[in-house]
Amino acid sequence: MVDFHNRLTLAQLDADGALEEALVAATGSTRTQFLRSAALGSAALLTGLSDSATASPGPRQDTAILNYALAFEYLQAGFYTEAESLGTIRAMDAERERWARTLGAHERAHVRILKDVLGRRAAARPFFDYRGITEDPTTFTRTAVAMEDLTVALLGGQAPRVANQGLRSAFFSLLTVEARHATWARRIVGVAPVAEAFDSPKTIAQVDRVIRSTRFRVSRPKSEGRGSPRFTG
Amino acid sequence: MRSFARGPGWIAFAVFSTLAAVSVWAALTGRLGGNTDAAPPVDRRSAVAEAALPDPVPPAFVPPKPEALSGLDHVSFWSPVRRSIPVRVRANQNAAVIARLSTRTPEGTRNLVLILDRRRDARGTLWVRARFPSERNDAVGWVPRAALGGYGVVSTHLVVDVAKLTATLYRNGKRIFEAQVGVGMSENPTPTGEFYIRNKLTKYANAFYGPVAFGTSARSPTLTDWPAGGFVGIHGTNRPDLLPGRISHGCIRLRNTDILVLERLMPVGTPLTIV
Amino acid sequence: MIEIVLDGGSRRHVLLGGLVVGAALAGLLTALGRPAAAQAPSPEQDERILNFLLNLEYLQSAFYAEADSPGTLDGELAAFARVVGKHEQRHVERLKRLLGDGANPAPELDLEDVTSDEDAFLEAAIVLEETGASAYIGQAPNLTVEGVTAVAPLVSVEARHAAWILAIAGRNPAPAPADPAATVAGVQSAFERAGLVPPSG
Secondary structure (H helix, E strand, C coil): CCCCCCCCCHHHHCCCCHHHHHHHHHCCCCCCCCCCCCCCCCHHHHCCCCCCCCCCCCHHHHHHHHHHHHHHHHHHHHHHHHHHHCCCCCCCCHHHHHHHHHHHHHHHHHHHHHHHHHHHHCCCCCEECCCCHHHCHHHHHHHHHHHHHHHHHHHHHHHHHCCCHHHHHHHHHHHHHHHHHHHHHHHHHCCCCCCCCCCCCCCHHHHHHHHHHHCCEECCCCCEECCCCCCCC | CCCCCCCHHHHHHHCCCCCCCCCHHHHHHCCCCCCCCCCCCCCHHHCCCCCCCCCCCCCCCCCCCCCCCCCHHHCEEEEEECCCEEEECCCCCCCCEEEEECCECCCCCECEEEEEEEEECCCCCEEEEEECCECCCCCEEEEEHHHECCCEEECEEEEEECCCCEEEEEECCEEEEEEECEEECCCCCCCCEEEEEEEEECCCCCHHHCCCEEEEEEECCCCCCCHHHCEEEEECCCCHHHCCEEEECCCEECCHHHHHHHHHHCCCCCEEEEC | CCCEECHHHCEECCEECCEECCHHHHHHHHCCCCCCCCCCCCHHHHHHHHHHHHHHHHHHHHHHHHHCCCCCCCHHHHHHHHHHHHHHHHHHHHHHHHHHHHCCCCCCCCCCHHHCCHHHHHHHHHHHHHHHHHHHHHHHHHCCHHHHHHHHHHHHHHHHHHHHHHHHCCCCCCCCCCCCCCCHHHHHHHHHHCCCCCCCC
16 A cells, blocks of 8 residues: 655655755755756757746747757666666566556657657757666666656746747647656655645756756767777788 | 556547537537537536637647667677776675776777676675676676766677688678678687677778778787787778788778778677677 | 547547547538637637636546545545545646636536446546646647646646556556647547536537
């Protein structure tokens, strides 16, 4: 029987601290340094995404919002795909396995949706280091739960800012799916499936700070060189 | 355990049509067809909405079918070495050291290892069993996960047959490329065993190596004093007339046209089997 | 035409209430006139949309209040009805506050049949929550920025409710990678079929 009085916090979910640290940062702690580069892309990705009153709605801002959402979906899709590819999901019980597989397929579909909508303006896929969290069923599950709730906060915050009606419709269609993901996940881990009557939106700056604290996004390792080869020949 | 049973109510809520040009008023009064001149009183108790509302705006995409992962039998993972670290014979801080990993290759690229397995030690630290560069053809050992970076995934596999003098590239288990090769002469043979592609060199001007050279994790068993470690490369050649043949110091040589095709098809991190 | 997505992402066209609409019926429906095209957002239209959404919340709130009588529901279903009922009541209050004097009054509803036993409750709750979420998705793009910003926190919660009740029912809580939108007519028919509102006319 699920304990419905148990309110969910990231700290409860995330035993090894990556997202707990992120939550503290997102609530304004001075512990985390504000880094120059964005967590989910270049600093340019954050340009034009200010949630301030001076932001101007329109196609340029819509593109920026979509690209940030795409970066986030890359992160999620990569997370589930890596866990499944490594065999972590196969090691879980049947219900959790079904949940994780379904969500992975959905997140990959979300990446395709946003890439299609953005076309040439779609940001490239960043490189991620999930730091072992995808290699253990417990850390994977806890982090997935937290990330799904964070996606709801991101999409819930951004969907109303999308100017184009067709794009806004698309955003709400994705928002509700992420909300289903989050609720399903919470029920699986045994916490209140729906804790609040209203979901709180987060600004992009807040979401980015959380993601930055996970240190999931890393630079692509350099594997191409230019010097003359010195192999044995 | 419950399966996802679909009842009729499930379909009902999931589907709505816009082909039906049903006005809100008509829906409320439930009149299908016929004339709509006379307006019966709207029953407030059944009214979902009394006034005309705009239809939903179609979403700006066509929902794709969710796809399960496939080809997992043929994927392989590689990871960059984030910090210089000893490789141990077991997943244990006190186990014997069998090698040391550096963060860079002699070519200045990031050093990589292939990921084979994982395990937590008694203290809960995650370790990874990795294949690393070595003159031995069974060079695997354990390193802490934290010493490595993000995982790259490949679904390709290169097989070089030193007897048949061929290089064959597979993707998802299917053969997609094959070429004749030159391999090491008997005094300096190409080592056999399990290895991987560690880096790629381009934009150098050295016709001996052709237009592209791949570095592998394989090292010559004989040229142990070779500058830069004596690693076996896979590269083009300015002597295609020698192929196929046992003519090199251990490297695997392809005709330049072939190495350029291979460059398109084979990412760094691809496992390499030399038989 | 809106592309409709069912479980597994396969697309079906022209489905009204789960039935593939035959040509004859489609023709009849078409004879009724053109749909109201998407209008530019306006505060006046916001009021009509929010009242539509308020009607849905009234229905949900009354449904859960009715189901809350002791003995009807057990275990997680009872907890669901209690928690979600509280949420829907707060949704009613928020929408009423947004609408001010323009808010519709609460309708009189007869929900005894659908709350009389667990199976009826379960099926009706699924329709209520799924339809609610789809209705919000459908109208969100038609609202002004102020309007959509105000309702966004409710939309995801409706979807959460839907996922929860589906999970309780042993069904897929997230049937598709993207959720469909509902027309007002679709909402009406779904509710009628589920016995939540009497057939109109």
